[in-house]
């Protein structure tokens with residue numbers, strides 16, 4: 001039985017559901033923390049070699065191609081970050097940069113650093129001319145800070161989230177921007193699935209271990225000198241009821257892209273990919 005919340009470190013966990021792992025088919029207890037309202041799994045509940053798990057899932061072959069094409073998704077994201085920063089940043093660190101696609105959407109004269117655990121992805125990113133360190137960010141001694149630090153789909157995987165959060169908060173320059181993207185259970189989609197007793201796909205232990213509450217993130221980063229500038233919720237392009245009908249599928253995915261990127265509806269917690277843009281005030 002897990003005692004301590006890995007996110008806020010309080011001893012206020014209540015077991016709320018049992019979730020079957022889609023990978024190992026083991027039953028994992030889902031806990032909710034009464035102090036920070038985050039939800040966590042206990043990686044120790046079943047013996048599992050998480051490093052071997054990640055190493056056994058190589059990038060798909062397309063993702064490892066040295067060529068790369070600009071994506072409207074990442075172009076939009078760079079625009080949002082520039083707007084939040086109030087101009088063009090001088091340096092950016094992408095934690096969990098995969099093969100470097102996002103970093104390549106920034107011009108070469110901006111210092112572009114990536115951190116990536118997968119040796120295969122890191123070597124593709126390095127081959128594309130990026131500075132890439134293949135190591136956990138917590139273990140890297142940086143001799144600099146960055147105007148922008150981004151973490152897309154990383155925080156939910158961590159077995160020791162506190163060390164990671166503290167490290168990334170310390171890597172942002174004053175007036176710099178920190179972008180965090182995580183799955184949020186505090187959204188309409190996740191709540192409806194919960195009502196229907198259907199497993200939300202983001203509950204997938206032991207791959208995902210932490211589902212942070214909004215209030216925890218905002219409070220934690222406020223204590224580190226950050227304030228929230230913008231928050232949006234996207235479908236991540238994963239919600240398509242017309243997946244089997246080619247024309248409708250394409251129309252629907254364009255509509256969803258517009259909704260995710262431009263509609264004011266993306267400020268409401270409907271879909272489950274939550275983007276938070278924080279600015280460091282001191």
Ligand SMILES: [Zn+2]
Pocket residue numbers: 005006007008009010033034035036037038
């Ligand atoms: Zn907690």
